[in-house]
Amino acid sequence: MKFSKRELFKAAGAAALLPLFPKAGFAGDWAALEAQAKGQTVYFNAWAGSEPINTYIAWVAEQVKARYGVTLEHVKIADAAEVVRRVRDEVKAGKAEGSADLVWINGENFRAMKAEKLLFGPFADELPNFKYVDTEGKPTTLVDFAEATDGLESPWGMAQFTFFGDGSKISEPPRSMDELVVFAKSNPGRVTYPAPPDFHGTTFVKQALYESITDRSFLRLPAKDDEFPRLAAPFFDLLDSLHPHLWRAGQQFPQSQAQLKQMLADGELLMALTFNPNEPANLVASGEMPASTVAWQHRAGTIGNTHFVAIPINSKAAAGAQVVANFLLSPEAQGRKAELKIWGDPTVLATAKLSADEARFFGTSVVPGSVTDPAPALPEPHGSWVPLLETAWLESYGT
């Protein structure tokens, strides 16, 4: 690997020295960092399938330009895996000046980048605004799919698995996997989920595993190949009883959550799913779903997680990227992001602990399409379960 001396020094310095500095000592450094960031261009690689997100990022770009002189370019990608691949290839090719400076990331992609040392940092817990993060109430801000963040990524938003549909067509939404089987039986062909390894499809499968496994404590631990068939047997029973009643008798599955959403809006399906509890309300606001839309979570809890931003090790604007990451954590940016009309992405901050001045950025209104009876967030199963589940799913239902 070839990196410039400055880059190496910066990385080594950050790794070796920063943990020794007390928080108070960082303030001076932060001003220096902001000075260094001025004039830098930060290429923010972020999934761009949704217009509210793109519009929000455009707002962030305006703000950081005006406040810190940082130019933020939104590199619109379809899948964060593309960025992981690109950074890896660039580092392999010895390219110290990488093409990505900030990545929207979590889960498997983070695990891969962390394991392969493709990330700059630790920097996240040194950001001045990190003090607002609700690390106690939202433990997933520090543990990303059972992988410790170690300050290599900065929390950005919260997600929790949520279902939604048209309330005028669903009198009683199914609030567990067992109820979902009954619901699908009485509405054949009107329920489905995206095929794994689509992110939402995999989450649905994980949720099914959660609700069928006899001892949940196994899910915290690495999955073992030899024990998997025995532990997952009730899970396959559940899917076997569900699939015959799904859309196209469970022989075919939509490819993405967006497709599911569109099929719901068209009237082809009765329900869809999302990882953003505010998305249904958002869709009502933007006119894409009727005002009678209802959203719900399974009574015993649904899988929740946090999404983050991280800085690739070969970023050529690491200072600017940190300034942006810090701005993303500010009450103003977080509050605006949580606003339904803007994006509706739940905040990672401890809103109860904010001062009145800081809390004013967060609205409190209840709108059509919001989750009426929120359920607890279940932590993601250990990441090693994912490849086993996906392979088993593909073998059993994919051909």
Added chain:
Amino acid sequence: MRAWLNSFAAFLPLGVLWLGPLLAGLLAVLYGALDGEAWLTLFEHPQLWPALALSLGTGTLSLIISAVLAFWIVAGLYGGKLWADSSSLMGGFLSLPHLAFALGLGFLITPSGFIARVIGSIAGWPVPPQWVTTQDPYGLSLITVLVLKEVPFLIWLIGAQLARPDVSQMLKGHFRVSQSLGHGGASVWLRVFIPQIVPRLKWPLLIVWFYGASVVDVALAIGPTQPPPLSVIIWSDLNNADPAFNARGTAGALFLTAALIGLALVWMVLKKIFLPSIWKFFTRGPSRRRTPTITSGLLLLFFCAVYAMVFAVLCVMSIGTLWPYPNLFPTEVRWTAWQQFVMSPAPLLNSLSLAFASTLAALGLAVFWLETVPEKLDAALLVFAIVAIALPSLLVADGQYLAFLRLGLNGTWVGVFLAHLTQVFAYVFIVLKGPYRAFDPRYRAVSLGLNADPLRFWSTVKLGMMKPALAAAAAVGVGVSIAQYVPTQLIASGRLTTLPVEAVTLASGGSRPLMAVFALMLAVVPAIAFLVAARFGRKPL
């Protein structure tokens, strides 16, 4: 000697801008496939064989159906009143990219789509039917899109052959002879014309075949999912975060290519053995059967209706925010998608800059070659052009991605430009070669005899006479560049986005109105290029 020096000079820019990147890509993909582990995991993939069967099946079936329909329509209309109009109509249909067409057709045939709504509102269906139309497991909707898109292409190609003076002269003679022997029109087509035209079209037919069996963007939009065609599996492997998957994708691209070439070889052998006897069976006895004028006309009408509906539905989709079944018109109409498109014009601008630059470069290279290199070397270049077009774009683009990685070209405009030029030059050269070489050298002799210097002759006389051919080649070049999805997505590495990249991203996870806007823009840009070209020459396409 001088000719060879000239060829070398002509080869330099061509080598750097076109042949070099093409060969580098092919070498890089072969080198990248030297990974035993990748091949092992490829052959362990549970969906490999069904996916391969699906790819080969959809490609082959769409080719056969398209060829039959195209010849049916041409046989019925050739020489008739509708022929001139219909062949220029086909050129118009041709300019609509496959992807845009697939996105529009998808909404026509999906269970909650427009056709179901029309039937449902008459038959009184309260909920959408449970049809298995888009993304059906057998790839029938994929085949439908391919057929509807390839038939105009084939008709245009057949028309181009029939328009050649030598061919039409010969066919006229054959027609008279066959008629006096008691054969009807259909019989003449089946026995005399088709066997003479098909060999002339063997390369285009091969390109259509391989394209259908390896297409990515259309398969993503409307193809089956469980299992998907092999091209889609390869595509998701190439875009995976894990380098082991990337290697498997490279191996998969090579495997699919090898399977296609193998299938083509099998076809050649079978053709030698069985075709004569099959042909005999089809053409027993003299038949007075006439050409299928009415069914051909109806087929043409059907094509026009489908294309018009696709276009209309895309227009309505682009403003229909909420459009639930069974409404024939959206319940929520907003211009948001168009506003968003205008607010962030980068995809359009990138598409336009790439299309113009690659087309201009391709025209320059092709004219330079045709002016400086003797005609006998054309065949060699043609082989490479056909290789560039016929090989699955997955293979060529993955190779160029791997090669450009070392050169630092990925994520740059220049890298994407070179990837576009790989395709654009091949098409431009093929389109331009015929008319350019057919130029009568006596014009030059006359001009020089009239004391015009060679450059003046070229710029005033030859350029003027070549204008329709150049305009047609330019329109084809723009159309080819605009439709590039696979190379753009891989080599742009997210750094610059174009119309098809946005359209596919939106089709897989975004707002339908915005997707419709991009599909429409995908259709509009080549259509404008085509119309402009049509103004430059009587019959540009």
